[in-house]
Amino acid sequence: MEKRVFFKGWLLPLLLIAPQILVSAVFFFYPAGQAVWQSLFIPDPFGLSMQYVGLGNFKYLLSDPYYRASFFTTGLFSILVTLVSMIPALFLAIVADRLIKGAGTYRTMLIWPYAVAPAIAGVLWLFMFNTRVGVVSWYLGNLGYDWNHVLNGSEAMGLVVVSSAWGRISYNFLFFFAALQSVPKSIVDAAAIDGARFWRRFWTIVLPLLSPTTFFLLVVNVVYAFFETFGVIHTITSGGPQQSTTILVYKVFADGFVGQDLGSSAAQSVILLVVVGALTVFQFKYIERRVHY
């Protein structure tokens, strides 16, 4: 660490940091602690009483095949969203990188989906695939394929994956594009002069140089798929059909606020806490390494 200059006094900094600490204490630490505490009880829906059950909620969850399935669903969903959003983004970034003029315009157009909230994206895609009025489902029907994501679990999963990944294509594109633009031209030119063809140059030189960005985007996209896609699931499938699109964060909501089983919901929050904590520690270990690039 560099030598730092410090100002004198301790009262001022405490005052300056107070708002942050206060807000975090009241709206972050206290609720997080409460979630851990509540996970040991089964409260009645009206909040009038609580039954202590120790680890009972956790036992119940881990023996519930639908909760275990939710882990699998979340994992599958995250992987699919990441792939579907990163590959087209990388492809478009590569193509855009080859252009001198116009890249900026394309980038401006491609940013739009980033600004669209996941829930709105859900509504847009639902509209296209709606079983009664959807344009795409109508054309599919004409081609002989009966689209019904209300009944078909795979179609439902496909639809939520595409809706969630759509907005992320922009985000990933921006990063890939910036990374490609900063690849030292000298290295690439040298390889070209040596006779290496485009794809060979790409695989052996550019892709390895992209790997920090790729890795970073992988982690960020997974976290996005875990949490920020709640809006998509809620607007399109509500976790159905038969819970085939119930990701972990959706289940916390469904069990707690719809099913009124607050004990189970709190226990699920705690488990998610552990999972996310692990992911973040992992991500930060990576970021630490990044600093030295």
Add this chain to the structure above:
Amino acid sequence: MTLPTSKPQKNPAAGMVEKRGLGIWLSHAIMILGVLIVFFPIWLAFVASTVSQPEIVSPPMPLLPGDQFFINYKKALLAGINVPVGTMLTNSLIMAIGIAIGKIIISLLSAFAIVYFRFPGKKIFFWLIFITLMLPVEVRIVPTYEIIAGFGMLNSYGGLIFPLIASATATFLFRQFFMTVPDELAEAARVDGAKPLRFFWDILIPMSRTNIAALFVILFIYGWNQYLWPLLITTDPEMNTIVMGIKQMFPSGDDVADWPVIMATSILAMIPPVIVVISMQKLFIRGLVDSEK
């Protein structure tokens, strides 16, 4: 910690070397196709918001805009379905700006305190702040809801804003930035006998202008696109934000959805974030790529 962000080079040796004629046209074609595909859902929503309900309910709907633009948008803005969309837009605006400004202010103050002062408990506070990076609001929704209810802050702007500024991501980012500010500046201020707040106000803040602006864009989008939290704490439709209110515009019975109004609402919901992102594009991208959060 930053990715080197060079501007797209304009000399012919940029990119991946060869720039023969056919390659250029193909690249443009691919980009245009990519943009069209990515843009299609937005386009379709726009068209749907300009035609009448019967045209949508009997597929296939037209693919070019109709003439109901003013009627539909007026209906959406003034009447909506359960609450005027104009009201929802206002709520979203207040919430998004509140979150962005609130978070920026408290994090500037606390980052300044952490970087430029020594005070008791500093290390503890720093780690506490670090921990809040780990947990998105979805993991602590149930107890946070109860705290807000306990304060009587349901259906209030305070309830919408405060829990979402509790995590200290912005503090962390400003801390990273302040660490890169040359020591000499602070040293000079100290030698001049200037009070710390002078230094903060006259030197540090102006230096952070671009970071503040970039962060404003990111936080505005983050706040605007919130879904789960507003969904839980607003029981009065008058307090709906436009992104979460959209789901409630779908009928809960078996009535047909009023698609033109819903689509008009979707378009209105994405306009402010798109404007913010596009107009501050360069800044925003730099902030995004630099901050990697």
Add this chain to the structure above:
Amino acid sequence: MKKISIGALAVSSTLLSPIAAYAETEVHFWHAFTGRLGELVAAQVEDFNTSQDKYTVVQSHKGNYSETLNAGIAAFRAGEQPQILMVFEVGTATMMAAKGATRPVYEVMAASGAEFDQDAYIGAVKGYYTSTDGDMLSLPFNASTPVLWVNRDAFKAAGVDPDTDLSTWQNVDKTLTALKAGGSDCPLVTAWQSWIHLENFSAYHDVPFASKDNGFSGLDTELQVNGDAQIAHLTAMGQWAKDGKFIYTGRRNEGGANFRAGECALFTESSAGYAGIKSEAKFAFDVRPLPYWEGVGNAPQNTIIGGASLWVMEGHEEEEYKGAGEFLSYLSSSDVQAKWHQDTGYLPITAEASAATKASGFYEENVGTEVAVIQMTAKAPTANSNGLRLGSFDQIRGIIDEELEAIWSGDKSAKDAMDSVVTRGNPLLRRFEQANR
């Protein structure tokens, strides 16, 4: 911020209190009705408000039945609950178990001094909401029972006689085949699949849905929906789904839109579908009793009610409870009940209203509207046909819906699906039991 304005409000309201005493006491009423039903409720409220000047009822619609119940529960936790909450029948166990959250209706009525006679209410209707001591805990508001709706024009178009006897599922089976062969795209559609084809099915055939008298006599009840009768019926329906004779459109009342648009020939749905069908259908239609399987169990026993009742929530002022009592009494009055019954197809909740409707010749003029009443009251209920009182039942219905959907899509056999319902649903019943010990 709100806190500051609340403070200011508090100060100014105390200054204004002599005037405030003259303002009307507000009674908030949350319900789940939209469309035609919503308009009728709004009219009733308007009527009550103009008929007297001590109380003002403020009605608001909170979503569908589940959403309304959840909104009420969430509001209670936040201290913002309404005085009167509409809760659908499957939420009864939840409401009954919440002793500190609700105030029994018979107590509210007694305290308010409004007109109230528990014996005036029809037994089969109030039974769902009555304690074992015979006291009414909530007021039945809209009670209906499933019936069979027939689109006569669709029958004719497919070349099938619309007067075919459809009283047994055996006959319906043959008719569906004929309809399909005659070109019908949608021979049978249903609403509320769990309520009609499992809950009511069990009661109608006098087979148990759950142990302990369907939960009436104990919290330690277990599901018994994987009985032979239920499995046989669902197997038949699964086959119809496969053959395109039964079209599945959704868990709630999505099928109503299809039927009212004239797309389907037969529709199993609540008798209260009458309001919507009468106003929207552009075809001739019949109301017939719900079919039963000849020779199975004790069929036909009686069907059970669906719908909702009105609960009074704790945590309000005495004056507000008086107002609530007056409003509930108003809703039970014979004229209001008779009109509600005739406009909507919901059952009249008092014997007086039923008699008044009969006397007015309504049933002769509107053939078929008496079907529901007869179906519910023809036989005295057995332990299997009194209704259901199961905790977490909204969630259990969700499980049932999921498993039924697996049957319709061909993913599971009826037996596997029902066994799965039992395996998944019983832990929820145990958790409910634990939470309410």
